[in-house]
Amino acid sequence: MQLRPMTQSGLSRPRVVVAEPFAEHGLAVLRDAGIDVDSQVGRSRAELTAALADADGLIVRSETRVDRELLAAGPKLTVVARAGVGVDAIDVDAATDAGIIVLNTPGANTIAATEQTFALMLALARRTPEAVQLLRQGVWDRKKLIGTELFGKTLGIVGLGRIGGNVAQRARAFGMTVIAHDPYITAARADAFDVTLVDLDTLLRRSDIVTLHVPLTPQTTGMIGAAQLALLQPHAYLINCARGGVIVERDLLEALDANVLAGAGIDVVAIEPPPPEGTGAALHSHPKVFSTPHLGGSTHEALARIATELAQDVARVLLGAPANAAVNAPVPDGPEAERVFPFLDVAYRLGRFYPQYARSERLPQFTLVLGGALADVPSEALVRAFLSGLLQATTDRRVSVVNAEAIARELGITVDARGDARESSYAASLKLIGGDVAIAGTSVGGSPRIVELDGYEIDATPVGAMLITRHQDVPGMIGRVGTILGDAGVNISTMQVSRNTVSGDAIMVLSTDRPAAEAEVAALRAIAGITSVRVLDV
Template sequence: MPKVLIADKMSNRAVEVFKARGVDVDVITGLSKDELMKIIGEYDGLAVRSSTRPDAEIIGQATNLKVIGRAGIGVDNVDIKSATDRGVVVMNTPFGNAITTAEHAIAMLFAAARQIPKASERTQNGEWPKSDYKGTELFNKTLGVIGCGNIGALVAERALGLKMKVIAFDPYLTEERARKIGVEKVELDTLFQRADAITLHTPLVESTKNIVNRERLGMTRKGLILVNCARGGLVDEEALKDALDAGHVSAAALDVFSIEPAKEHALFGTPGFIATPHLGASTNEAQENVAVQVAEQMADYLLTGAISNAINTPSITAEEAPRLKPWVDLADKLGTMMGQLLHEPAKSIQITYKGGITQLNTNPLSAAALAGMLKAAMPDVNMVSAPVLAKERGIELTESYVNEAERADSLIRITVETAVRKFAIVGTIYRGEPRIVRLFGVPMDAAFSPSMIYVRNDDKPGFIGEVGRVLGEAKTNIATFSLGRKKEGGEAVCLISVDGMVSDATVAAIQAIDQVKIVDRVTL
């Protein structure tokens, strides 16, 4: 039974989901880093919110960990690279609190435009400061949305309902998508120059850190309203204070800060400034939604291999997982064999899918093939880390699709190009078992086995007898013997499945046979 640790406070519905699905679960919150490191090795899954920070040291101690689930959107508290290197899938829940966060952003926009918190405070203190608060009407104003993904689009939809004009910057936003949600796509500097109000809905990464800085604030219209309900660190808080003090920014509402909890801050008390303590996702509905969603996603992965909303690996639906499993196994075996038969670095890898398999989700298959390929040089590589490692090493991956397949309903072809040559291996699934149907241009029909001998030889009489003699003298039992050739008397390929490992002396004896050109061992 898989075992999961819930390390941050979340709705008890998560526990109910895990138990109902047959996953063992412990709830231990408030752990120090050292305390977490001592116990993390016991768990297959770790569910967190924003308090627990699984870094490289913690992940390094997580010997059984397979998945980290973040109940929420932002994953900057998780060391994605370390998780990827260790083959740990990192998931978030991008939809569970989207509406709640969007509503909070709109609420903050209204509060800033009318200075509601300060007016309320003074009124309740016995004042009647009606003349001190002349707010800003949002009707017909231009709202700039930085980050127009799920939450940004929901904010835009609500702003359009208020009859605001909405412009958006997002490097992944297409013109077609912009038109569909009713916003105008603009460049970042243009957004700062045109917007009457700006709201942030982008993750915190290197390229977005301090995206609202002193220079860009200087581009804005006098009287700007700024709202940040996304991530702390997106706003240069010192520059914002200066802009508020100068009256250039009329109001700012922050739900997140670069350092949290922000119990003391230079912005506190600044005229026009509103703060809330990271409440974007804090509604009963959102808390339950993200808890249920993260538990369902983690349980699906641990029990069936289904992957949803993963940050560092392709998604696989629960329906796809059983159908993909044999093809993932085939892709891994083809890649592993190719990796062991190559003796120089790969420059490029092309994976071609033919026939019915083109209708499946092939992303996991490509990841499995890459992992198999790289295994010979990097034993710790896995499906999660393989695409990243290949890219880091300058290996170009391309995928292609052909509707018709020869000799089978579906085929996977892996072609690898090195500095000096090009090789290809083709496989299929036949009666539920992975098979090799072509190897380095030679047609054949061979099963995979844990220990195999690959031989490239001249197609001349006496070869099979000589190989049998060598293996017999080495007391190595032959399980299967598969042959293929391009033409009579030409080059042939042989795959021999044997029981047990093959010694260096046996390989050398096979190499010494007259007809033999190349001998290699393959271990799966």
């Protein structure tokens, strides 16, 4: 396979279509990154479809149905981004088939959704909405409005993820006993929140208040139906700030009418907005239900975080870097996430760097060594990040972390990832070995660095235009290279020089404001003592 270094020169600016209202903070992030924004807010589906013809990205909230047909209207689409958590309205399988990355913002609304949970919980316990309404009607009736305290009550949390974990922490501050059901978490995570894990039936039987914090999946759809509701205590409250389809709404209505439970706090329903004759509307009007119109993530702070974080991730993808929150690609989670995230960019930059530096006629088989603190972390996300960078620099196909492994298998490219916990100069590192080339990288303050190149110790940032020379370690070499580039108007931003022995071989790594042109490269190669010159655009 002939390798072709990829450059950004001459390419048009990426274009993102925004289908639903999106905070100005996020739009500013996109524009600052050099991305054109096309607002289709309030337009018809036909107009949106037409706008996708030459779009690179699409941003939606919860009302735009992103199905296979709509995706097909965007042959250049690289990313579809959901400003929020759930991706129910996006055909993720169809996007994956097309190599399109689906993004969301799983953590941006955590605090808002947590506080909305307690808002409904306290509203039920202290009958606050009813008290407000009576006072507005001129009725002063304190006896009718006697509530109950959260202190000393047992809170059952179904789903101990980001939001469930935050609810658990705050429930402790109220003096509540917390139990949880989540078959996908470890005992260590439960212990970190001082939570007792139990099965779902036990949780429903023991809890004074049950709150749901699970995604809508085939396993969770309808997980709270008549049989589960029958296990609740008559004084219990049910809170749902997760997804509407988790509860069988007809069963909940019947349970409320039969006094199976005392009440419910509902922020979400299965169909939003609910049709007037539907079960969602019936829940909204039920006297034992306090409802809000899907306000879990609707705070000024959360909307700003969602817009900013999502726009940053969209920009990362469109500018070639790995995503932080891809729904249809492996993303680090759990205790190791903080260690791995900075190294996704390191792995990607190694992939971009290798073919431009090695100049091989064919790609070899690769080894990716996860060193130090990375030695025991799952390698899949790092391997995909490396492959997405490698293949973007070597093929003309639309490559992302979604389809990088599939394309690599098709091309016969393999990566053997292994850990190495031995002590080194860096707390964590990645080392790429391909053929006779070895490149090591690390992350410093969130910035990727190349720290070793074929045995030479360096400290270079592999981003943008670079120039690398191999030369004899003789006096004046740096000056001659600098003079040629300076005369040509090529500004040098950083320079690293490393040698193996005095007066032996040396390597020079320069970051420049623009790639050196062929004439300038030819002049450098003509310098006595220079054995090779590489121009890269990483």
